[in-house]
Amino acid sequence: MKRVHRFVTNDFTVRVSVVNATTVVQEMQIIQNSYPLATVGIGRAMVGALLMSSHLKSGQEVGLLFKGNGPISSIYAEASYEGHVRGYCPQPDYEAPPDEDPLNLGRALGNGTLSVTRHQPFQRQPFHGTVEMTSGEVGEDLAHYLHQSQQIRSIINLGVYLDSYGKVKAAGGLLIEVMPGVEDTIVDRLEKNRQAEKANISEKLLKGISETDLIAPYLLGLPYTEIPHEHEIKYFCPCTVDRVKRALSLLGTGGLQEIIEEDGKAQITCQICGRHYVLNVQELEDLKNEVRRQSLH
Numbered sequence: 001m002k003r004v005h006r007f008v009t010n011d012f013t014v015r016v017s018v019v020n021a022t023t024v025v026q027e028m029q030i031i032q033n034s035y036p037l038a039t040v041g042i043g044r045a046m047v048g049a050l051l052m053s054s055h056l057k058s059g060q061e062v063g064l065l066f067k068g069n070g071p072i073s074s075i076y077a078e079a080s081y082e083g084h085v086r087g088y089c090p091q092p093d094y095e096a097p098p099d100e101d102p103l104n105l106g107r108a109l110g111n112g113t114l115s116v117t118r119h120q121p122f123q124r125q126p127f128h129g130t131v132e133m134t135s136g137e138v139g140e141d142l143a144h145y146l147h148q149s150q151q152i153r154s155i156i157n158l159g160v161y162l163d164s165y166g167k168v169k170a171a172g173g174l175l176i177e178v179m180p181g182v183e184d185t186i187v188d189r190l191e192k193n194r195q196a197e198k199a200n201i202s203e204k205l206l207k208g209i210s211e212t213d214l215i216a217p218y219l220l221g222l223p224y225t226e227i228p229h230e231h232e233i234k235y236f237c238p239c240t241v242d243r244v245k246r247a248l249s250l251l252g253t254g255g256l257q258e259i260i261e262e263d264g265k266a267q268i269t270c271q272i273c274g275r276h277y278v279l280n281v282q283e284l285e286d287l288k289n290e291v292r293r294q295s296l297h
């Protein structure tokens, strides 16, 4: 069972999460048929969201929106404490011009912002935080966000390994967070460990190295303990026919009437999970009447 593994140093000043997310990133790629650049971007964001959400509480989730002025325009991922994760990019088949690095995500996203949203059940208003993107490579941007908004210094290493056909072979990452006010000796130790650890995380994941062994080199000299976190990671999309109807109602009565006359039904595919929805004439008429009723209020 794949899950986010969590650890804490025995003095509670450093917390760690690590995940092998290969299966869920592969599933996303199969559903969305994403090309390498979008796959790497969505994959890293999904891993980042999984790592960050593992420190929340039951029922909470985190959403990450990277929005820039570049050709790929945005990347979105969200994950819950329970390990449900999904991701999306509106330009899944974008390819960099032939003279450019084909996997330069920062250039494809351009300049812009990272917005982090935390949803909590029974709370109408989610928590929002926004920072400028520093590199557009996801990991650095998340570290910048944690520092700016929560004064948490961190080490983030995210990896998505593609084969020569652009298919996902491995994906995962780790997040090491230093709580505010920690002694400098611990920070120095982490920094030395990080510099000594030269191995590429996606290659390690490809070799099947365990989560425990992935983090060990980073925590050399710091006694630590695993914290139980028994939630299997799953690609999951909460879309429903009601959400589809809500989206369609934005077309207004005129737009709905057009669909009824021209197609006799509405076929919608959720771009995040690939689920198909079909609304017949009667359902479209009902929706149209509902929209009309609401517009009278």
Ligand SMILES: [Zn+2]
Residues within 6 Å of the ligand: 237, 238, 239, 270, 271, 272, 273, 274, 275
């Ligand atoms: Zn969906």
